[in-house]
Amino acid sequence: MFQSTLATSTRMLATTAIVGAALFGAAGTALAAPPDAFVQAQIDQQLRTYPGGVQTGADEVSYKGGSVIVTFPSATNAANPCTAGWYCFYQHKDFTGRKLSFRDCGGNQSLTDYGFGNQTSSWDNTTKHTVEVYDRDVSPFATLWREAPRSSSSQVSATTNEKADFFHTYCGS
Numbered sequence: 063m064f065q066s067t068l069a070t071s072t073r074m075l076a077t078t079a080i081v082g083a084a085l086f087g088a089a090g091t092a093l094a095a096p097p098d099a100f101v102q103a104q105i106d107q108q109l110r111t112y113p114g115g116v117q118t119g120a121d122e123v124s125y126k127g128g129s130v131i132v133t134f135p136s137a138t139n140a141a142n143p144c145t146a147g148w149y150c151f152y153q154h155k156d157f158t159g160r161k162l163s164f165r166d167c168g169g170n171q172s173l174t175d176y177g178f179g180n181q182t183s184s185w186d187n188t189t190k191h192t193v194e195v196y197d198r199d200v201s202p203f204a205t206l207w208r209e210a211p212r213s214s215s216s217q218v219s220a221t222t223n224e225k226a227d228f229f230h231t232y233c234g235s
Contacts, residue, residue, distance in 0.1 A: 101136045108132060112177050124165070125176065132176055133161040144186035149193050149209065151226070152184040155217035158185070167191050167233040171228055182226040186214040190234035197225040 072230070096114050101121050108123050109115055111140045115123040115132070122133045133142055135158065146148035151173065153159030164171065167189075173179050185207075187193055193209035206222040207215070209235050217223075 072176045098136045101134045104134045108134075108177060112175065115176075121181045129164065130171075130176065131163045132178075133162075133163065135159060135161075144188050144214075146188050149187040149189050149191070149231075150185060151178060151182040152186075153178075153181050157174075157184050157186060157216060163233075165189075167231050170228055170230050172228045174228070179227045180224050183214050183218060183223050184214075185209060186217070188212060192232040192234065193229050194232070195226045195229045197222075198227045199225070203227075 065072075065215070072226045074115070105117055105121075105123055109117065112125075117126070118124040121136045122131050124131050135142065144161070144163065148163045148165045150164075151162045153161070160178070160181075160183075162173065162176055163181070173182065182195070185193075185195075187209040190211045192211060195206045195209065197204045197206050206226055207218060209215075
C-alpha cells in the first residue's frame with residue numbers, strides 16, 4: 063500500500079513539473095500568452111460594426127493609416143498610458159477600459175465613427191494641441207470640456223461623463 067501511494071505521488075509530482083516547465087519555461091519566466099479570445103472577439107466586432115479599420119496588434123485596430131487607434135484592454139495592457147504626441151479618450155475613469163487614440167491635428171472628428179460616442183470617462187492629451195470636446199445629442203450642441211496641451215483628467219465630471227460625441231483640435235506650434 064505504501065509503495066502504491068509513493069508511486070502515485072511521484073507520478074503526480076512529475077506531471078506537475080512537466081506542466082510547470084511548459085507554462086513557465088526552464089528559466090521560470092512566463093512564456094508569451096496565447097491570444098486573448100475575449101479581446102479578439104471585441105476586435106472582430108469592432109471591425110464588423112465600424113469598417114475601415116485594420117487589426118494592427120493583438121489588442122488594437124487602426125484607422126486612417128494609423129492616425130487613429132482603438133486599443134482593447136487585456137491581461138498584458140491593463141495599464142495603458144497615452145503615447146507621447148497623441149491624445150487619448152478612455153472608456154472608464156482612471157485611464158482604463160478601451161482607449162481611442164488620435165495623433166492628427168485640425169478639424170472636427172467624430173468619436174462615434176469608432177464606437178466611442180457617449181463612452182468617454184477620462185482623457186489624456188500628450189500633444190501641443192488644444193482639444194475641445196462636444197455633446198451633439200443636445201440642441202444646440204454643448205461644449206463638454208477643453209483639453210489644454212499636455213494635460214489629463216482621470217475622471218470627467220458627473221455632468222459630462224459618457225456624453226462626448228465629437229471634438230475639434232486646434233493645432234499648436
